[in-house]
Amino acid sequence: MTQHIKLFTPGPGDVDDDVLDALSLPVMRHYGPDWMPVHVEMDELLHRLFQTKNDMYVVPGPASAVLDMAIGSVVAPGKKIIIGTNGFFGDRLVEISQAHRLEIIPFKAAWGKPLDPNLLESLIKENPDTVAFAMVHHETSTTVLNPLKDLMAVARKAGLVTIVDTVSSLAGVDIPVDDWGIDICVCGANKCIEAAPGIGFISVSPHAWTVIDSHDAPGCWYLDLKLWRHYIQEWGAWHPSPVTLPTNVILAARTAIKKIFERGVEAHYARYATASRSMRKGLTNLGFEMLVPEAYASPIATAVKARPEFTLDELTKWLMDEHQIAIGGGLGELTGKVIRVGHLGKAAEREYMLQFLFSVEEFLRMKKIPVQPGGGVAGMFE
Numbered sequence: 259m260t261q262h263i264k265l266f267t268p269g270p271g272d273v274d275d276d277v278l279d280a281l282s283l284p285v286m287r288h289y290g291p292d293w294m295p296v297h298v299e300m301d302e303l304l305h306r307l308f309q310t311k312n313d314m315y316v317v318p319g320p321a322s323a324v325l326d327m328a329i330g331s332v333v334a335p336g337k338k339i340i341i342g343t344n345g346f347f348g349d350r351l352v353e354i355s356q357a358h359r360l361e362i363i364p365f366k367a368a369w370g371k372p373l374d375p376n377l378l379e380s381l382i383k384e385n386p387d388t389v390a391f392a393m394v395h396h397e398t399s400t401t402v403l404n405p406l407k408d409l410m411a412v413a414r415k416a417g418l419v420t421i422v423d424t425v426s427s428l429a430g431v432d433i434p435v436d437d438w439g440i441d442i443c444v445c446g447a448n449k450c451i452e453a454a455p456g457i458g459f460i461s462v463s464p465h466a467w468t469v470i471d472s473h474d475a476p477g478c479w480y481l482d483l484k485l486w487r488h489y490i491q492e493w494g495a496w497h498p499s500p501v502t503l504p505t506n507v508i509l510a511a512r513t514a515i516k517k518i519f520e521r522g523v524e525a526h527y528a529r530y531a532t533a534s535r536s537m538r539k540g541l542t543n544l545g546f547e548m549l550v551p552e553a554y555a556s557p558i559a560t561a562v563k564a565r566p567e568f569t570l571d572e573l574t575k576w577l578m579d580e581h582q583i584a585i586g587g588g589l590g591e592l593t594g595k596v597i598r599v600g601h602l603g604k605a606a607e608r609e610y611m612l613q614f615l616f617s618v619e620e621f622l623r624m625k626k627i628p629v630q631p632g633g634g635v636a637g638m639f640e
């Protein structure tokens with residue numbers, strides 16, 4: 259076995275051993291009487307987790323594949339989509355839409371700032387022929403949590419199909435998909451759901467289906483939502499997916515989601531909130547500055563600014579070499595300017611947090627930077 263590296267990256271996250279256990283079970287058939295009870299139970303668990311009555315699909319692949327599926331299935335080539343972009347993953351939604359040859363109306367905010375619902379309202383007025391609005395909820399590259407509820411209200415009032423990347427926020431913060439009017443909600447398995455990577459989840463509303471059924475332009479075969487609906491409708495009692503499923507990965511996700519409900523969803527959210535608060539306080543005590551003010555910072559990951567006494571690469575390398583701790587770097591225009599610390603899975607646990615804050619303090623001492631003794635760890639008690 260390779261040496262265990264503790265993941266403080268904002269994806270991937272370190273997951274619990276009982277979730278990993280599911281990966282070593284014998285391979286199952288992804289259809290028939292062996293699989294159908296798992297399919298039915300997963301469907302029920304996901305509807306509860308997403309707080310939705312909409313159709314739900316489990317799709318093998320990374321979360322980005324499911325974002326590709328959402329955009330490519332809803333909007334026909336040449337049609338207009340408004341895309342919120344205030345970071346790396348918002349830019350990815352633009353790239354996906356470019357690949358599908360859509361007409362893109364960019365809806366921008368500066369990296370590190372949230373999207374503004376008033377600006378969305380005026381963009382919709384200027385572009386009354388827009389079909390869909392896509393955005394990222396938690397922009398993992400900056401750790402900004404965009405005002406999802408308000409943005410959905412504006413887009414829904416105008417009748418747009420809303421497509422939301424909640425890859426790094428669903429199960430980390432409360433997202434009532436139906437109440438807030440999210441037509442298509444996409445999530446992955448290895449962020450706040452804390453399961454093994456390899457599958458994505460997507461919910462699709464009746465309003466989205468109306469628009470999908472109004473054109474005849476699937477971007478491809480595998481990632482066409484109509485294909486997945488066809489298998490549920492025609493083969494759903496026996497073989498509910500068009501392809502061989504990574505059954506072990508799905509079993510691991512089932513364990514992880516059940517654990518969320520056993521802990522209680524509110525307690526699961528609270529765990530993130532507590533971890534991020536401790537991390538912000540501890541790192542502030544150690545003289546670091548946060549990239550994002552508390553008012554719109556996500557509880558799922560924390561971005562910390564570079565400081566003059568050392569480079570962030572130096573700190574990142576030292577944490578790995580000395581303590582086998584992995585943290586995230588800056589993406590895109592934030593490369594070299596921030597580090598990002600995730601609170602996913604084990605990283606939100608006391609032992610991990612203690613070791614992290616203690617180790618950062620040790621690094622600062624090694625650099626002969628004056629620090630309040632125990633100040634990092636003290637953040638956990640504030």
Ligand SMILES: *Cc1c(COP(=O)(O)O)cnc(C)c1O
Nearest residue numbers: 269320321322347398425426446
């Ligand atoms: C991690 C992440 C993705 C990409 O997920 P993959 O599984 O790597 O495709 C997309 N959007 C956000 C907001 C993310 O945090």
